[in-house]
Amino acid sequence: MLRRYILNKTNTFINYRYASQSMLQSTIDDKLGIATLVMNKPPVNSLNLEFLEEIKSQLTQFKNDKIRGMILTSDLQKIFCAGLDITEFSNPNPERLSKICTTFQDTWLALYLTQFPTVAVINGHSPAGGCLLAMSCDYRVMVGPNYTIGLNETKLGIVAPKWFQDCMVAVIGQRKAEVSLTTGKMYTTDQALQIGLVDESVPDVDNAINKGIQFLNNFQKISPWAYKMTKDIRRQPTVQWLIDNKQKDLDFVVKSMMSPNVQKSIGLYLQSLKK
Numbered sequence: 001m002l003r004r005y006i007l008n009k010t011n012t013f014i015n016y017r018y019a020s021q022s023m024l025q026s027t028i029d030d031k032l033g034i035a036t037l038v039m040n041k042p043p044v045n046s047l048n049l050e051f052l053e054e055i056k057s058q059l060t061q062f063k064n065d066k067i068r069g070m071i072l073t074s075d076l077q078k079i080f081c082a083g084l085d086i087t088e089f090s091n092p093n094p095e096r097l098s099k100i101c102t103t104f105q106d107t108w109l110a111l112y113l114t115q116f117p118t119v120a121v122i123n124g125h126s127p128a129g130g131c132l133l134a135m136s137c138d139y140r141v142m143v144g145p146n147y148t149i150g151l152n153e154t155k156l157g158i159v160a161p162k163w164f165q166d167c168m169v170a171v172i173g174q175r176k177a178e179v180s181l182t183t184g185k186m187y188t189t190d191q192a193l194q195i196g197l198v199d200e201s202v203p204d205v206d207n208a209i210n211k212g213i214q215f216l217n218n219f220q221k222i223s224p225w226a227y228k229m230t231k232d233i234r235r236q237p238t239v240q241w242l243i244d245n246k247q248k249d250l251d252f253v254v255k256s257m258m259s260p261n262v263q264k265s266i267g268l269y270l271q272s273l274k275k
């Protein structure tokens with residue numbers, strides 16, 4: 001549905017290709033140089049290893065395509081992205097767990113430091129890893145009023161890695177992030193706007209895409225080099241810890257995920273989702 005809307009809107013796409021298995025659809029508007037990356041992994045766009053690998057490789061492709069901006073959104077009704085695939089946490093294979101963790105670290109670094117501006121059009125619920133994807137973009141437009149967004153990891157009995165937390169601090173500040181993270185709070189669209197977790201709230205997805213394009217149009221007269229240097233200087237303090245501590249982060253995630261207490265919490269959370 002969303003795909004059709006975007007195509008109708010511009011009619012100028014030179015490139016409309018499906019990534020493997022169609023979990024991701026990418027389009028590039030030739031005239032504007034704007035790419036749209038649409039997540040389409042029913043039922044909830046949960047991030048498993050294969051999906052993360054696709055996102056990472058599409059970001060590399062966009063870098064090679066030299067696009068001028070990107071919109072990240074979802075083709076699913078009511079869901080932007082439900083975060084990491086929780087079934088991956090339940091009785092995990094340590095080798096696969098390590099691979100997911102490493103791929104997620106790299107995907108985040110790639111998205112957080114893109115050489116082009118990015119907008120998340122949050123057209124549905126966006127918990128945990130979904131919120132992280134949105135927070136990593138340069139700008140967030142959220143459809144309201146009925147969706148929710150936040151880092152809810154404590155509600156699952158797990159700990160959001162330091163780079164998730166730092167990313168949230170960079171968006172909403174230390175105090176609000178601390179309360180938000182420790183309570184695992186999910187914010188409605190209006191609440192998210194109020195605390196600065198999103199930049200705009202709009203009633204429907206058409207408006208959201210328009211707002212996203214308007215934001216990206218700001219960069220038509222900005223030198224890509226000046227943009228990228230400025231972004232790197234701003235974002236370097238947030239990424240540096242992970243760049244220097246990838247193995248330490250991985251060890252922490254694997255060790256905590258394998259602990260019996262965490263496994264028990266995850267089992268209970270999964271059961272509550274099924275209900």
Ligand SMILES: CCCCC/C=C\CCC/C=C/CC(=O)SCCNC(=O)CCNC(=O)[C@H](O)C(C)(C)COP(=O)(O)OP(=O)(O)OC[C@H]1O[C@@H](n2cnc3c(N)ncnc32)[C@H](O)[C@@H]1OP(=O)(O)O
Binds near residue numbers: 082125160
């Ligand atoms: C593996 C380790 C990797 C290491 C990576 C590095 C660090 C990570 C460390 C820890 C960080 C974790 C971050 C996360 O992202 S944890 C994930 C947290 N996500 C959630 O809590 C979302 C839970 N889901 C929901 O709240 C709701 O499902 C919803 C997204 C609001 C949608 O609600 P609704 O439309 O009502 O749909 P259902 O609830 O009925 O769900 C449909 C279907 O999908 C299943 N499901 C939902 N979310 C997930 C998920 N995140 N992963 C896997 N499966 C999910 C749900 O169980 C239903 O399944 P059934 O149809 O089979 O019942």
